[in-house]
Amino acid sequence: MKKILLILVLVVFSCKSAQTLPDPLEAGWEGEKVCEVLSEMKAQRILKCTFPPNVGHQKHYHKPHFGYTLAGSTFQITDLKGTRNVPVATGVNWSKTEISEHEVLNIGDSTAVFLIIEPK
Template sequence: MKNIVFVLILVLVSCKPAQTLPDPLEAGWEGKKVCEVLSETKQQRILKCTFPPNVGHQKHYHKPHFGYTLAGSTFQITDSKGTRNVPVTTGVNWSNDQLSEHEVLNVGDSTAVFLIVEPK
């Protein structure tokens, strides 16, 4: 019985849940914030995140959310699927209904701007 309890404690301690990572607002790049709160209510939070060329977003987690691209660019995205470059077009929207985590870097030549809407 002691061995089972020890193994369970070891597993729990060694697991790194996404919540130990910063959320999009807390995460920044090289010590500087990239997101700002545009609106926050009891129901939702709306962030505006701005990425000039060669600026990214340190590894962070997202709760389920909706996103909209105000200005696009090309991003290097690193997540559980690996690292890849993805062109992100102005006007594109997406939604994610699960907890996710990633790190991004604007490898394009234009400033990208996103709106992130997070239900609470």
């Protein structure tokens, strides 16, 4: 019984991290918003997130989503895998099927713009 209770407590605390972080719209950088709602409907929300050079996105979580790069740059990304520099090209898309969390910083010399489409 004690073993089952311990496992349950560990599962709850491991899931708690994303729940206590802001979502992409709530998260900003140095008190300023970086994402805006382009469309919100019953089934989905579409965000446009803009990152000039030296602007990032505080640690936040994403629900499963689809993303598209309108304008690329180079980012420093910190997530559960560590910190790395990643060039992100214009026109790149990605999707996540599970909850994820990260913090990013535009270390490039151009403004990056992303669309994030989240099913509700």
